[in-house]
Amino acid sequence: MIRAGIVGGTGYTGVELLRILANHPEAHIHTVTSRADAGKRVDEMYPNLRGFVNTVFDEPSVKSISACDVVFFATPNGTAMRMAEALLEQGVKIIDLAADFRLSDPTIWERWYGEPHVCPDLLREAVYGLPEVNRDRIRTARLVANPGCYPTAVQLGLLPLVEQQLIQMDGIIADAKSGVSGAGRKAEIPMLMSETGESFKAYGVKGHRHLPEIRQGLEQASGEPVGLTFVAHLLPMIRGIHATMYAKLHGHQAVDLQNLFEAHYRNEPFVDVLPAGSHPDTRNVRGSNRCQIAVHRPQDGDTVVVLSVIDNLVKGAAGQAVQNMNLMFGLEETSGLRSVALYP
16 A cells, blocks of 8 residues: 655645545555644545545654655645655655646746756656656656646647647647636635636736746657747636647648547547547536547648647646556556546
8 A cells, every 4th residue: 555645735736636545545645744734634624535534734844754655745836846855865756746846947947936946956857747748757757747737738739739740839829728726725815706706817928837848848749949829817617727729730731630639649548539529628527537638620721729628636736646656656547546527
């Protein structure tokens, strides 16, 4: 049985990890930390876990989590990198759900996250945890950088086109929308229901932190520079991401896009390519670790439109993290993640 620890167990991602791990056949929740709620029962804060998680929050420290086999960091950016080296020295595997190890260049990380990286040497070792791309490397990793939610939806939607070099790489547009849980569990006026309900807005247009992560992944897949415009939006719903990607084909190619996507993801347990002409709905992946994708070529022209939907807390965070844990420990990749999406 894998002894799992969660640092930052009081946020939405943390409680989603608890929900998934509580029913995992090969994992045991050993430690859950929270600086503000240390000593309080986990199921007191989250009654939905009563009878499933019988533990109390502990103070976050290397000592409190070093007895774990794997530690998930469901924390703000900049936390995992301050504890990673000490944990790795004690043989603990790490899955960071924040951005500390997603970018390979420490100067780019500092530019987007506003502080120097405290362990840049580990950036070379960290494996980017998108299983559909790095499955074999994840199996042998001891430090995995779990992808962001937007980057997961956008990359999965574009990778079949990028890897085959079918599209012009200098003018890709990713127009993505997320539910409010993507902003985390914190008291901020812009996140209040009175502010978000019956409203819809873009944010981070000048430069969103997920932009360099998406660009890095696409450039690694294509082997050439990527010109990407990425715009995020906030939707008045709790869960879900809908990403719409636009790209130009190299000329008016007679390519079967439907067959391309189906072949690319045929053996992927958590990517579902919908039938031609489909329009994926976020509710159809709510609570599941699946990404549903549809590809279109409007008016049979040279523009490709890809629609990609995920649950931002599952395939966009906690579910993908457990998928990575399964790979790291030689388990069935789908273990603990076979839940059907909630409907309605």
